[in-house]
Amino acid sequence: MIALAAGLLSLRFLPALPPLWVLLLLALGAIALLFSRVPWLGIFLIGFVWACLSAQWVLDDRLSKDLDGGTLWLEGRVSSLPDISADGVRFDLEDIGGARAPLPRHLRLSWYGGPQVQGGERWRLAVKLKRAHGLVNEFGFDYEAWLTARRIGATGSVKDGKRLQPASGTAAWREAWRQRLLAVDANGRSAALAALVLGDASGLTKQDWQILQDTGTLHLMVISGSHISLLAGLLYALVAGLARMGAWPQRIPWLPCACALALLGAWSYALMAGFEIPARRACVMISLMLLWRLRFRHLGLWLPLLGALCLVLLFDPLASLTPGFWLSFGAVELLIFGFAGRLGRWAWWRTWSRAQWLMALGLTPMLLALGLPVSLSGALANLIAVPWVELAVVPLALLGSLLLGMPLVGEGLVWCAGGLLELLFRLLAAIAALASAWQPMSAPVWAVSLAMLGALLLLLPAGVPLRLLGMALWLPALWPHSLAPDYGQAEVRVLDVGQGLSVLVRTHGHAWLYDAGPRSGDFDLGERVVVPMLHGLGIGRLDMMMLSHADSDHAGGALAVFAAVPVDKVISGEPQRLPRQLVAQACRKQDWEFDGVRFSSWAWAGARESNARSCVLRIEAGGEVLLLTGDLPLDGEQAWLTEHPQAHVDWLLAGHHGSRSSSGALFLRSLAPEAVLISRGRNNPYGHPHPQVLQRLGSLGIAAHDTAEEGALKILLGTRRPLRGERENARFWREK
Structure with missing residues (x-):
């Protein structure tokens, strides 16, 4: 079992999947090894081959590159509860057909400003499809791994649609239950109760998520193994308690009945919550634990845990791509390790x-x-919150939800559950104010x-x-020791922030940020990409945040960065348009030097519109030069050349994400860069980079590096080493 688990888990660490013929040879070798003196090696190879085949089937089900960025009419069924937000709805689609080309079996779609969508409905939709592609940076959330683990072959945005069939099936039943639950007065916490009862976490606010993260209680507000285990444990304890009190019929053995009732309750709760990966994992673990309790208790606790690990990975080898998989099994292992073999009976x-x-x-x-x-306050918060939620809120919420057909009884129980949850959130907010979550350096x-x-x-x-x-x-x-660049060198990272810009510059003892990434509604790339990068590199303070201009794709993430780390100075080409929390100085012509690296800023005095006011930053280390121009247009580039007639750069960041309004031919010929860096979003609606810009670069022999294709770009200025894209750090699930 250990060998099988090791073979299945090794998938997580592969840079690429072996070819099919290699897997075939390994499978034949595994069969031969089963009858040798090292059968465990054959079992390891069986697990490895099965995991690789499962992953390859998922990759083969991805959207064809020919359809990437195209718009198709298709039909499908909404397979789960949609995530509803202020700007639209997101949902999974399956049973897909009606298109002129083969499509993946599972899609993840967004519909902004569209009509109400409910689980179980069948729709005909016009969708702009995208391959399973995400932002790739050294630190932060790996969206492509998440899509792969959920076996989603493509994402897309809905442009138009028509409902073909009303809701039906399990998803429709869960949707109706959600609507009834949301309609109940639960002291303002009906959405949070829907998360506990049905696994629908879309109703939790951003502030709620932050409180839960700061206090290490995220696992309590979504369906997790602890909730399902609790229900199974309560049902088991009910039968065991009746037997202990002599109220159970003596002719019926109580232990098989207790195990069967606990098993039924666990699987029913998991199905009610959508039977997502955490619920399936919990059901497998509980099932084996109950079987162990019924027949194999003499074999020790490690056996059912190891069996559950193998079963979960056999059914879903891609589960190892999710952090929840490691944390859930790790938690159970720690409990066994911490309590097994202790002598005596401990107080509760x-x-x-x-x-x-x-x-x-x-x-x-x-x-x-x-x-x-x-979470620095996690132990204290969980000491209070776990029994509060699992012994009071969840039972009341479940019972109240089941009794909503009896309005006074069901709604009263839900009201009580919501009140208890509101009190808990207030307590957790107070704890979070004392000690927020700590994001250490990688x-x-x-x-x-x-x-x-x-x-x-x-x-x-x-x-x-x-x-x-x-x-x-x-x-x-x-x-850990921070690997800062040597004196006289500058580490430059063009972060992968989609259709926006953020460049992190670090010298031996200082750090600067040029632009902070885009923000659209609650989707803040400053919070999701820039801040994790700062924390991962151990950067606790920024000497300067330079916002080229105030457009949201450049300055949208500034507030999130400003709230996460101290910033000594803010400079911008449009300080008056920035949020009032950002007290910024106007960009002007200025030179300075730190750690042997020279910087110079410049602003066009003749600028008349936002892009033209972009603050330009020049960085020179060891004679190697990088120029950042924001969204400076063609006439602004000419103005810069007029003041810097003999300028030469080695690296140039393409103005305005590769738009034809920047990166003019004269500008490129005069600067003669070795390479141009392009920061843009994949399949963006603006057509960046423009074909004319790419043609100019090609005709001048200038290489182009694109964050949408290569991920975050890293240059060690002053060493004249080749640029490195984050996608070079290969993972089998990452699109090449």
Whole structure:
């Protein structure tokens, strides 16, 4: 079982999938090894081959490159509860047909400003389709891995549509239940109760998510293994309690009935919540645990856990791409490790506090490895919130939801559940105000491995020799060494922020940010991309944030950055158009030097519109030059050339994301850059980069590097080394 699990888990770390003929040879070799002296090696290869085949089928189901960016009419059924927000609705589509070309089996669609969409309905839609493509940066959320794990072959935006059939099936039943639940007065928390009962987290506000993240209680507000386990445990305890009190019929064995009732409750709750990956994982674990309790208790607790791990990965090898997979199995392993073999009976309060200590300490290295924030108040918050939610809110919400047909009883229970939840959120907000989540600097694999070993040592029983050595093993992971560039060099990163711009410049002891990425509604790339990059690199302060101009694709993420890290100075070509929280100075011609790297800024005095007011930044390290021009148009480029007649640059950031209104032929010939960097969104509606710009570059022999194709771009200015795109760090799920 260990060999099988290792083979299945190895998929997560592959840069590319082996060819089919290699997998065939490995499968034949595995069969032969099963009858040798090392059968475990054959079992490992069987797990590896099966995982690779499963992943290859998902990749083969992706949208064809010929259809990428095109608009098609298609038909399909809404397969789950749609995520409803202020600007539109997002939903999954399956049972797809009616198109002129083969399409993936599962699509993830967005419809902005469209009509109401409900789960279980069948629609005919005009959709602009996109391949399963996401922003690729060194740190932050990996959208392509998330799409691959959910087996989504393409995303798209709906342009028009017509409802063909009303809602039907399980999704329609869940949708009707959601609408009834949302209509109940639950002290303003009906949307949060829908998350607990039906797994619909779309109603939680951004502020709610932030509070939950800061207090380490995110797992409590969505259907997770703990909720399903709780229900199964309560049903098991009900039968066991009746048997212990002598109220259970003696002719009927109570243990099989308790296990069967717990199993039925767990699977019913999971189906009601949409049977997503976490619910399926929990059901498998509970099923094996109940089977162990019924027949195999003498074999120890590790056996059902290992069996659950193998079963989950056999049914869904791509589960290992999700952080929840590692955290859920890690949590159970820690509980077994922390409680197994202890002598004597502990008081309930000691057991409960011990469990929170195990989670807080033991899961922290895993959070570091996954690049997730660590809650400094998580142990205290969970000590209160877990019993509050799982012993009071969830039972009341479930019972009230089931009894909504009896208005006074059902609505009263839901009202009580909502009131308890509102009180909890107020308490969690107070705890979060004392200590918010900490996003540490990214640590190397060896440092995280040492921290994991240190956590296990600290969790050993008191009196074990060398137990306190675990504290020292944490140090390299909590305070890793920052790999800043050498004196006289500058590390420049053009972040992959889609249709926008953000450039991070770091010298030996300082850091600057040129533009902060776009923001559209609640979708803030400053928060989702720029801030994780700063935290991952260990940058706790910015010497300057230069916002070329105030358009939202350049300055939209500035407030999120300003709230996340201290910023000494803000400079912009349009300071008067920025939010009032950003007290900015006007861009002007200025030169300065830090750590042996020279900077110079410039603003066009004759500018008459927003793009023309873009602040230009020139960076020189060791004679190697980079020029950033924001959205400066052609006549602005000529003005810059007039003041810098002998200028030469090695790297040029294409103005206005590659628009034909910038990067003029005279400008390119005069500067003679070796390469041009283009920051833009894939399949953007503006047609960037424009074919005329690409033709100019090609005719002058200038290389073009594109964030939409290569991911974030990294240059070590002053070394004259080749540029490196983040997509060169290969992962099998990343589109080449």
